[in-house]
Amino acid sequence: MLSCGIVGLPNVGKSTLFNAITQAGAESANYPFCTIDPNVGVVEVPDPRLSKLAEIVNPERVVPTAFQFVDIAGLVKGASQGEGLGNQFLSHIREVDAIAHVVRCFDDENVTHVSGSVDPIQDIETINLELILADLETVEKRLQRVSRQLKTGEKRYRIEQAMLERIKEAFEREQPARQLTFSEEEQLLLCDLHLLTLKPVLYVANVNESDVGRGSANPLVREVQTYAAREGADVVVISGKVEAEIAELEGEDRALFLKELGLEEAGLDRLIRAAYSLLGLATYFTAGEKEVRAWTIKKGTKAPQAAGVIHSDFERGFIRAEVVGYEQLVQAGSMGRAREMGLLRLEGKDYVVQDGDVMHFRFNV
Numbered sequence: 001m002l003s004c005g006i007v008g009l010p011n012v013g014k015s016t017l018f019n020a021i022t023q024a025g026a027e028s029a030n031y032p033f034c035t036i037d038p039n040v041g042v043v044e045v046p047d048p049r050l051s052k053l054a055e056i057v058n059p060e061r062v063v064p065t066a067f068q069f070v071d072i073a074g075l076v077k078g079a080s081q082g083e084g085l086g087n088q089f090l091s092h093i094r095e096v097d098a099i100a101h102v103v104r105c106f107d108d109e110n111v112t113h114v115s116g117s118v119d120p121i122q123d124i125e126t127i128n129l130e131l132i133l134a135d136l137e138t139v140e141k142r143l144q145r146v147s148r149q150l151k152t153g154e155k156r157y158r159i160e161q162a163m164l165e166r167i168k169e170a171f172e173r174e175q176p177a178r179q180l181t182f183s184e185e186e187q188l189l190l191c192d193l194h195l196l197t198l199k200p201v202l203y204v205a206n207v208n209e210s211d212v213g214r215g216s217a218n219p220l221v222r223e224v225q226t227y228a229a230r231e232g233a234d235v236v237v238i239s240g241k242v243e244a245e246i247a248e249l250e251g252e253d254r255a256l257f258l259k260e261l262g263l264e265e266a267g268l269d270r271l272i273r274a275a276y277s278l279l280g281l282a283t284y285f286t287a288g289e290k291e292v293r294a295w296t297i298k299k300g301t302k303a304p305q306a307a308g309v310i311h312s313d314f315e316r317g318f319i320r321a322e323v324v325g326y327e328q329l330v331q332a333g334s335m336g337r338a339r340e341m342g343l344l345r346l347e348g349k350d351y352v353v354q355d356g357d358v359m360h361f362r363f364n365v
Helices: 014-023 046-055 086-095 122-150 155-172 184-190 219-231 240-247 251-261 269-279 301-309 312-316 324-330 335-340
Strands: 003-007 040-044 061-063 066-071 096-105 201-206 234-236 281-287 291-298 318-325 345-347 357-363
Touching: 003 014, 003 086, 014 040, 014 066, 014 240, 046 061, 046 066, 046 291, 046 324, 066 269, 086 122, 096 219, 096 269, 122 155, 122 219, 155 184, 155 240, 155 291, 201 219, 219 234, 234 240, 240 251, 240 269, 291 301, 291 357, 301 312, 301 318, 301 357, 312 318, 312 357, 318 324, 324 335, 324 357
Parallel strands: 003 066, 003 096, 061 291, 096 201, 201 234, 281 357
Antiparallel strands: 040 066, 281 291, 318 345, 318 357
8 A cells, every 4th residue: 555654843733633644544444454553544535436436336335445644753853863763754754655744834832843933944944954865875875886886887887876976966956856857767776775855745734723724825835835836746735633623523513514614625635635646646446236446556557457456366367458437437327328328448458547447357367
């Protein structure tokens, strides 16, 4: 399961947000792994298409796709040198697929700020610099090794050395690796480095309850949005305190509370979808009498590999996929009617699965 690490300086609201995530987490009956570690929360990815498919198919159960958030130890300045829980913080970031960087955009005299004043850009740059310094050490060690390997005369080491020098120069300008572009060959070489600053990032602007739904009306949020735009990153504006309250509510009570706040959905739902999108993920569905289920794939995945998400036998013995688009199925009103209308089609091993495809796999092992 893909994961997103929640990072931030002390007292920015990171723990409040994570507590809301775990409260709103998927039921352990569906996801027995959601209690593997106290700092891991598994959440369902909100997708209204599932309930619509359930109306059409009337299955015994509905299973959404899930996403994992990891609460990463708070960071302090000097983490790259082992200050505070620095080493633990950095090792946990290496294990996640993306980073949700929580930034404090609220004043509260009862909640002290680690730097003495609320300055979201300084907070962002503090964490970014620690990640860059940790990566710089990794790159310098690799450069020393590659310089020795150059004696073999192999072309790959010349390519790797040039790439590492370029990354090092970027770090010296305090520029993260994710802002650089790499060739396919370089990307293969990068895999072994496990650079922290290569991971995609989204920023979570944590605001007071009074600022919920106001977004960029908060000047601190605008600062974060301007900074993120330069990186090509997204910003999700939420209130950790409000999310904790929403997570405790269900059904009509939840809907009424959101309406009172002037919100169409919880900020947590927006955060989950933003993290999902950040990783370039897509969803396809299987729909039958026993269950309607959402499955997560990377965008660009071909049909056999998408089948392999369900079971390796499906990929190994893949023959064909029966496919109908979600919108087409809804328009038809039933799978049988979709077949009669010629909307159901057969696709082979080169078919690239699209977000929203409803699929049935034919296989033989």
